[in-house]
Amino acid sequence: MKVAITSKSNSLNSMMDSRFGRAEWLAVYDTQGKETAFHKNEAKEQQSGSGPQAAQYLADLGVNKVMSGDFGPKAKKALESLGIEMVVLKDEQPIENIIEKFK
Numbered sequence: 001m002k003v004a005i006t007s008k009s010n011s012l013n014s015m016m017d018s019r020f021g022r023a024e025w026l027a028v029y030d031t032q033g034k035e036t037a038f039h040k041n042e043a044k045e046q047q048s049g050s051g052p053q054a055a056q057y058l059a060d061l062g063v064n065k066v067m068s069g070d071f072g073p074k075a076k077k078a079l080e081s082l083g084i085e086m087v088v089l090k091d092e093q094p095i096e097n098i099i100e101k102f103k
Contacts, residue, residue, distance in 0.1 A: 001031045012027075016093055026039045027099075
């Protein structure tokens, strides 16, 4: 399974970003290979529709689940239609702490 986490920068000790579509980075953890890859969220630069574009990007990466602090209505609809599970995290925490829960 691949799990995406919105991130403020591209390192394991960076903090989770509470925004989905406007997150700077997307950390993708592969639970089988036990590897994390950071992907720049190009959708964040869009004037509108950043959530659905980020959702499509995650689908293209083969992500099954995404964790963030908030998902806008358009992002929710897009993620649901792509079959990607959404998990809302209330407290911002380091990416490595979130990944530890999958190991």
